[in-house]
Amino acid sequence: MTETAPPEATAATPSVAYRNWIERQARNRRKVQVGRVLILLAFLALWEAAPRAGLVNPMLTSYPTAVWDGFLELLAQGSLGLHIGVTLLEVVISFAVAMILGTVVAICLWLSPMLEKILDPFLVVANALPKIALVPIFYIWLGPEGSIYAVAIAVALFITILMLYTGFSQTDPNKIKLARTLGAGKRQILTKVVLPGNVHTFMATLKANVGLSLVGVIVGEFQASKAGLGYLIVYGSQIFRMDMVMAAIVILSLISVAIYLLVQKAEGWLMR
Amino acid sequence: MTTHDTSGRHKEVPPKVEFRKVNLHYFSDEGETHAVKDMSFSVGRGEFVSIVGQSGCGKSTLLSLLSGLMKPTSGQVLIDGKPVAGPSPQVGFMLQQDTLFEWRTILENALLGPEIRGMDMGAARQRAERILTSYGLGQFLHHKPPQLSGGMRQRAALGRTMCMEPDILLLDEPFSALDFQTRLSIAEEIGEIIRREGKTAILVTHDIPEAIALADRVVVLSPRPGRLKSIHEIGFPSAGPARPGSMAAREAEEFRDYYHTIWTEMETHD
Ligand SMILES: Nc1ncnc2c1ncn2[C@@H]1O[C@H](COP(=O)(O)OP(=O)(O)OP(=O)(O)O)[C@@H](O)[C@H]1O
Ligand SMILES: [Mg+2]
Numbered sequence: 001m002t003e004t005a006p007p008e009a010t011a012a013t014p015s016v017a018y019r020n021w022i023e024r025q026a027r028n029r030r031k032v033q034v035g036r037v038l039i040l041l042a043f044l045a046l047w048e049a050a051p052r053a054g055l056v057n058p059m060l061t062s063y064p065t066a067v068w069d070g071f072l073e074l075l076a077q078g079s080l081g082l083h084i085g086v087t088l089l090e091v092v093i094s095f096a097v098a099m100i101l102g103t104v105v106a107i108c109l110w111l112s113p114m115l116e117k118i119l120d121p122f123l124v125v126a127n128a129l130p131k132i133a134l135v136p137i138f139y140i141w142l143g144p145e146g147s148i149y150a151v152a153i154a155v156a157l158f159i160t161i162l163m164l165y166t167g168f169s170q171t172d173p174n175k176i177k178l179a180r181t182l183g184a185g186k187r188q189i190l191t192k193v194v195l196p197g198n199v200h201t202f203m204a205t206l207k208a209n210v211g212l213s214l215v216g217v218i219v220g221e222f223q224a225s226k227a228g229l230g231y232l233i234v235y236g237s238q239i240f241r242m243d244m245v246m247a248a249i250v251i252l253s254l255i256s257v258a259i260y261l262l263v264q265k266a267e268g269w270l271m272r
Numbered sequence: 273m274t275t276h277d278t279s280g281r282h283k284e285v286p287p288k289v290e291f292r293k294v295n296l297h298y299f300s301d302e303g304e305t306h307a308v309k310d311m312s313f314s315v316g317r318g319e320f321v322s323i324v325g326q327s328g329c330g331k332s333t334l335l336s337l338l339s340g341l342m343k344p345t346s347g348q349v350l351i352d353g354k355p356v357a358g359p360s361p362q363v364g365f366m367l368q369q370d371t372l373f374e375w376r377t378i379l380e381n382a383l384l385g386p387e388i389r390g391m392d393m394g395a396a397r398q399r400a401e402r403i404l405t406s407y408g409l410g411q412f413l414h415h416k417p418p419q420l421s422g423g424m425r426q427r428a429a430l431g432r433t434m435c436m437e438p439d440i441l442l443l444d445e446p447f448s449a450l451d452f453q454t455r456l457s458i459a460e461e462i463g464e465i466i467r468r469e470g471k472t473a474i475l476v477t478h479d480i481p482e483a484i485a486l487a488d489r490v491v492v493l494s495p496r497p498g499r500l501k502s503i504h505e506i507g508f509p510s511a512g513p514a515r516p517g518s519m520a521a522r523e524a525e526e527f528r529d530y531y532h533t534i535w536t537e538m539e540t541h542d
Pocket of ligand 1: 298325326327328329330332333334368496
């Protein structure tokens, strides 16, 4: 073994070219970071400067310092935490319900090809239908609170079912055949082959659903609500407080980022 | 080979594996495929039989029938004289494609069968570790399949099959994904393991030299619908009384004749 080792161990003394390459990579990464920050700063500066210079009407666009003041005001009123909390809770619940219900239905469809064939056209239509069109109906049927959950779940549910079922049905047939030669029945094929083989499908669905639940909740809140970021946006626009609207939108984007990071963490942990 | 007589089953031990006038039709929306036609042959205990034939002549179908994944349209498939009713731990099947589960380690892959069959997992684990180690995978028990070379994956797949302690092994082109060099040595190695453990083995392959080098008999099938064309007894008296390993067999003087005969048969259509 020792004799076959190359005379120059590459790991111990990296060549000059390799060190240069590493440096270049690090420089490139820094450039990317700087570029991102610059774009953000330029956007904020333009947003601040244009209304102040009288180029656009500040009533329409507001501007960052005003948004910040609006944010502080909401914070002082003590209602901001409530609005964020309400929206987050609605997102988490409808996301979880859509995910669990969708997984159960997808599993049933996989277990019963006949059921899948029968339901296929209905699922396709249900998925294609703009769920937002249902908001008024949900409102009449379920009231303000219920309709928010109903829209958010409806937006995420059908795509969950379709994505998961597609993943399940594309499981490598040879892996299934192998499990059958080892004596596996349908249930065991599900738990030993189909589900573990579709962790990536599950993650993709999860990612899509976080965004979709958020969309559904905000749309639901637009229609009717007493609290939540969607409510804040509608209310702010009605009393023409653009700073309030913008503050809510900024918070929404921060929530999206936080959720995205959370999902990424979960992915790293699930995939190991 | 003596014909099997149901009334005389006390006098005769039935062959390990027997196909009796087996037909198999596949049905699909595109139509009907007659994949296997009037197939009759048997394989003795501890025998190594190779099946060769052109692509689509029903080789994989024969193995699926034997492993109980499907039933013949007509005729009978028998193991130890009893009709095959379904997948049994007695039959180990190495599929044509690499089917190690990439989300399981090599050891966990080998434990799939015992898990499915609800066997004693402590004993199965010891067995799997021993088998995989004896196949040179001791260092890689906790690696995932993508981290292994093609040859190692093939040995791991054999380990998974052997972990069920089958007495019949079905090998469906197990070496076809390997490069030529690896293919020769893995075939030698796996042939050696199977003979050492006294398993009955059926190997399906496109590769005539491989079929001859490993087997006691070579079964030639005609193109679709797959029918039995001929059976060749393989022996290498020039290499000594014992059956030589597959590498040595390729060097033996009888090899060329077998190759020539079987090659000509596969080329001629009737
Ligand atoms: N599930 C199926 N449905 C319909 N036809 C099938 C099915 N499986 C196999 N066939 C057909 O049956 C015939 C025999 O198939 P089989 O897979 O047994 O061939 P093979 O000899 O193993 O071929 P190869 O050497 O390419 O692996 C082929 O013509 C194939 O198209
Ligand atoms: Mg085949």
